[in-house]
Amino acid sequence: MTGRSAFSRAVPLLLFTGAILLLGLVLISLRFASQTQKGSEEALEAARLNNRALLLVNLVQDAETGQRGYLLTGEEKYLAPFKRAEAVIPQQFQSITDDLAKIGISEVTVNRLKRLVDDKLAEMQSTIDLKTAGRDGDAIAVIQMDAGQRAMDEIRQIMTRIEAVTGSISFQRGAALADATRWLLISIAGGAVLLIALVGGAVYLVAAHARQLDAARRALAEQNETLEERIRERTQFLERANRELQSYSYIVGHDLRAPLVNIMGFTAELERAAAVFAGYMEKPPEGRDELSEKVAREAIDADIPEALGFIRSSMKRMDDLINEILKLARAGSRQLNAEPLNLADLISETVVNLQHRLDESGASIVVAQGLPQVVSDRLALQQIFANLLDNAVKYADPARRAVIRVSGKITRGYAIIEVSDNGRGIAERDLERIFELFRRSGPQDRQGEGIGLAHVRALVRRLGGDVAVQSVLGQGTTFIVTFAANLRFAKDRGER
CATH class of the missing domain: 1.10.287 (Helix Hairpins)
Incomplete structure (x- = not known):
């Protein structure tokens, strides 16, 4: 009896000691969580600064496009991009000046960039003034001096250096983020071990609460398992968005320059x-x-x-x-509107809209049973699957009857929908290229601007997911569309 009494008196002391230790682990965890958040924010700020710098270059290119349009046609409407860029560029440059200094870009480089941009705008304004005065030959002569081209080349060189610095910052913050995350997991694991020990030592006092604590521990362990994965996905998303922004700028500039x-x-x-x-x-x-x-x-x-x-x-x-x-x-x-949707009904509506195409080509669409119900944006999903199904019909193999299959499921909070066909397929080298703006694969024997799949990827990413493709040339193609099964929950989690 005395031993039991002594044990009973020791239990509160053990619980108190354990509580102190747990508090220490919690404080350590909060510190690592703060470091994780800080690293993520710094990486994001570097990516945002890079995007704002790229926007400055795009504004100068827009101004150049407006200038050339006016020089070629003499019509005032072509000056709209130039005037808009001329008004916005000073504000845009001002918005990045302080941030460039923070990441180590020298004042000399920043001032040089400003002079180059000002010189380029002045050169374009002079040609516009000459054109307005009817001195077309003088305007062309100014352009042929190549001063503006040299300025643009040097601007791009400076932007390349800025991109390298911001990329280095993002990489360093990502490494620090991984370290902080690892220590956060270790501290949380230590807390879990200590918690189990305390529960074991005080089992006779907390028996009524054991199941609740165990459930909490499992939930915590599950969060720990997915934390690093979510951070990695977010980092990959930022890197991918940065690469696509650069690719988009190049493609738009190239395709608009050709005409x-x-x-x-x-x-x-x-x-x-x-x-x-x-x-x-x-x-x-x-x-x-x-x-x-x-x-x-x-x-x-x-x-x-x-x-x-x-x-x-x-x-x-x-x-x-x-x-x-x-x-x-x-x-x-566009503002997304999350609402309950039956994917089977939504895809059936899309099939009805394509029925005349199906009748003309002899193709058929087979929708699998058990397509999931989701909470998402109806218009976005209609556009996504209309594009994919229309492409499957458009690029059918004339040597065989086209059969298109749609199936899907929900896994870990994501709806995964597959659209498969037995069409002419896509070459392996083009599997990622087809998602680029104005890019198409294979023989160019079908009408289209090459924007459909870029539009699909943009919409799917707005719905909290992504789209991938698998294909064998000459056999068929499968598009795998993954998006949040509950867009409301995904948006709330993103806001937090």
Whole structure:
């Protein structure tokens, strides 16, 4: 009895001692959690600074696009990008100046970048003023001096250095983040071990609460298992977003520049033909021979209409590309509306809208039983599966009857939907390329701008997931769409 009494008196002391130790472990855990949060925020700030710096370059390129459009056409509407960029660039530059100093970019480099941007804007403004004054030749001469091109090249070089510094910061913070996470797991594990020991020593006092503590321990262990994975996924997402932003900037600049090059080339051809005809008209009637008349007539009847036709088609191409870019931008900024959805019903509605295409091609869509119910954005999912199913029909193999299968399940809070076909397939080298803006795979024998899958990936990522593809050339393709099964929960967790 005395031994039991002594044990009873010792239990509160053990519990108190254990509580003190637990408090110490909690404080240590909070410290590592704070370090984890700080590292994540610093990595995110570096990525954001890089994105803002890239936006400054994009604004200068937009201004250059507006300048060239005005120089080529003389129409005021093409100056809108230049004026917008001219108004925004000082604010954008000011927003990154202090942050550049914080990451070690020297004041000399920052001042050099500002001078280059100012010189580039001044050069573009001078050509616009010359064009407005009717001095087209002087405006072209300013451009041909290549001062603006050299300024842009040096601006890009400075931006490359900034990108390297921010990338290094993100890498270092990621390493520190991994260390802090590891120690956080160790401290939490130590707390769990201590908790189990205390429960074992005081089992007769806390028997009524044992099941609750055990459940709490399991929940904590599960959180520990997924913490590092979530941090790794977030870091990978930031790195991927940064790479895609750079790729997007390059692709947009490249694809919009190509029609401009065509326009400039055929403008020169137009000037040459006009010069030929003008030379013929300047000759007195007695000096016009049959050969010069033939050359002049060819310039008027063939060369000039041909040049105008190519210029018109290039301008239409630019307009189409800009409209597609605006479409993608609007999709990325639309407010999502989470609502309960039956995926089987949603996909059936999409199939009905494609029925005329299915009847024409003889294709069939097989929807598996048991598609999950989700809470997500109806319009986004409709656009995602409409694009995927439409592509499956569009790129069917003419050698066999097209069969498209849709199946799905929910795993660990994510809906995973597979859209498979037996179409012509995609080459392995193009499996990631097909998600890039304005990029398509295989023979270009189908209509399209190459924006559908880029749109799909953007929408799926807004729904808290991603899209992947598996394909065998000549056999078929499977798109795997993964998104949050409950968008409300995913949004709340993201806000926290």
